[in-house]
Amino acid sequence: MSARTSPRTGADQLRERVVKGLRARGHRGEAGVLEPMPGGHSGLTYRIALGDEEFVVKAVPAGQRPIGRHDMLRQARIMAALGGTGVPVPGIRATDDEVPAWFAMELVRGESVEPVLDDPPVEPATAAARMLRAAEVLPRLHGVPLASLPVDGDPLSPAGELARWARTMGAVPPELVPRAAQLERRLAARVPEAVTPVLVHGDYRLGNIISVGSEPTALIDWEIWSPGDPRVELGWFLLFADGSNFPGVGRQVPGLPTADALVDAYTGGSPAPEALTWFDGLGRFKMAAIMGHNLRRHREGRHHDPDQEKLPSTIERLIATGLDRLT
Numbered sequence: 165m166s167a168r169t170s171p172r173t174g175a176d177q178l179r180e181r182v183v184k185g186l187r188a189r190g191h192r193g194e195a196g197v198l199e200p201m202p203g204g205h206s207g208l209t210y211r212i213a214l215g216d217e218e219f220v221v222k223a224v225p226a227g228q229r230p231i232g233r234h235d236m237l238r239q240a241r242i243m244a245a246l247g248g249t250g251v252p253v254p255g256i257r258a259t260d261d262e263v264p265a266w267f268a269m270e271l272v273r274g275e276s277v278e279p280v281l282d283d284p285p286v287e288p289a290t291a292a293a294r295m296l297r298a299a300e301v302l303p304r305l306h307g308v309p310l311a312s313l314p315v316d317g318d319p320l321s322p323a324g325e326l327a328r329w330a331r332t333m334g335a336v337p338p339e340l341v342p343r344a345a346q347l348e349r350r351l352a353a354r355v356p357e358a359v360t361p362v363l364v365h366g367d368y369r370l371g372n373i374i375s376v377g378s379e380p381t382a383l384i385d386w387e388i389w390s391p392g393d394p395r396v397e398l399g400w401f402l403l404f405a406d407g408s409n410f411p412g413v414g415r416q417v418p419g420l421p422t423a424d425a426l427v428d429a430y431t432g433g434s435p436a437p438e439a440l441t442w443f444d445g446l447g448r449f450k451m452a453a454i455m456g457h458n459l460r461r462h463r464e465g466r467h468h469d470p471d472q473e474k475l476p477s478t479i480e481r482l483i484a485t486g487l488d489r490l491t
Contacts, residue, residue: 355442
């Protein structure tokens with residue numbers, strides 16, 4: 165190999181495949197660079213332009229098995245299936261199941277910012293309007309018939325959801341999640357009956373919704389979609405409407421809708437779903453388990469991130485408020 169020649173990288177090879185795949189689907193124009201994008205919690209995410217069009221590409225990392233969060237094509241399948249349903253999703257433009265698999269979707273412009281957690285801060289009136297619109301859009305997602313979707317798993321019941329997050333919590337040293345065992349016992353003592361399962365996104369919140377002004381234009385990050393209980397999703401969404409749930413890591417945003425107002429927007433004025441207080445408590449237990457897990461990984465040196473040291477007060481707050489709700 166000459167001094168002027170360098171081996172092609174995996175990114176070079178991926179770019180060639182992406183450009184070829186997009187052109188096979190009728191997209192034309194000069195191809196730009198494959199530019200890594202920040203954010204995301206699974207796979208590799210890039211931006212690329214072909215002529216006047218721009219696309220987001222998600223790919224399985226080389227050597228990574230395409231399962232769970234790394235199953236890129238599973239994400240593409242659900243977004244493609246939701247096209248035309250009224251659920252705002254990016255349009256899928258190309259897919260490729262050759263290893264490593266990837267898909268390309270349209271680049272949807274706008275902001276996806278969690279008002280109580282993310283920077284830059286969102287103007288309070290805009291944050292409030294976005295949260296109400298998100299609550300109004302959520303029933304569209306839950307109303308899509310499961311028979312029309314590429315469902316590939318069984319729904320979890322409320323008891324199954326609790327068991328799932330209890331396993332995560334059980335792997336966290338008790339001193340990092342004080343009183344978590346007490347909250348788990350209260351949840352276990354009053355598990356609600358299951359309802360007819362619906363499509364759930366799994367992490368429905370403003371941080372995963374691209375908005376222009378107050379209008380949601382794309383629900384993104386479909387790594388953990390599944391059939392499930394709609395109240396699990398609603399309880400999780402409500403957690404992010406109150407910055408006081410996140411002392412030390414979040415902010416309080418004046419004027420955000422109350423939980424009652426968001427539930428009213430979700431139901432269209434009908435009565436709140438049964439046992440919603442239990443799902444509120446489950447959401448707090450779940451978030452405390454996730455944060456406890458992350459703090460444990462940091463302290464064990466498996467993923468060094470000094471920001472994790474800000475989590476203890478939030479973990480304690482989540483558990484305490486969960487206990488209060490289930491008194």
